[in-house]
Amino acid sequence: QVQLVESGGGSVQAGGSLRLSCAASGYTSTTSAGCVGWFRQAQGKDREGVAVIETRGGSTYYDDSVKGRFTISKDNAKNMVYLQMTSLKPEDTASYFCAAGGRLFSRNTGLYCVAAPDNFAIWGQGTQVTVSS
Numbered sequence: 001q002v003q004l005v006e007s008g009g010g011s012v013q014a015g016g017s018l019r020l021s022c023a024a025s026g027y028t029s030t031t032s033a034g035c036v037g038w039f040r041q042a043q044g045k046d047r048e049g050v051a052v053i054e055t056r057g058g059s060t061y062y063d064d065s066v067k068g069r070f071t072i073s074k075d076n077a078k079n080m081v082y083l084q085m086t087s088l089k090p091e092d093t094a095s096y097f098c099a100a101g102g103r104l105f106s107r108n109t110g111l112y113c114v115a116a117p118d119n120f121a122i123w124g125q126g127t128q129v130t131v132s133s
Contacts, residue, residue, distance in 0.1 A: 002026035004023070006021065006126060006127040014088060015087060016131070017086045017087075018088065018129060023079065027100075035054055050083070052114070090131050097125075098124040102119050103120075
């Protein structure tokens with residue numbers, strides 16, 4: 001049974017940085033996870049995709065709101081997925097969720113992922129990120 005456990009959330013001031021980690025157990029390697037990614041859900045809002053990565057080729061997608069500030073990465077040997085967050089803003093405040101088992105799509109340039117919650121089968125419990133102004 002695949003399980004995802006997030007860590008690294010916390011409270012920071014605007015402009016600060018955090019690194020979220022997601023430990024995946026139950027996979028022989030994260031390369032078998034298809035797409036993995038980070039989503040967030042602010043209070044009263046729908047869950048939205050932040051960043052996703054295709055675990056074999058490494059193609060990535062970022063929501064426009066985090067481009068240039070957040071970086072998703074993976075360590076297949078350790079079955080870990082990370083989200084480095086810099087230049088944090090109060091509007092980044094949310095619960096952040098790791099997701100795996102995402103549906104893969106294909107195009108001429110290779111496989112890619114779509115950061116839609118419905119495309120992902122496995123979810124962690126979430127970690128809270130609070131950014132104060």
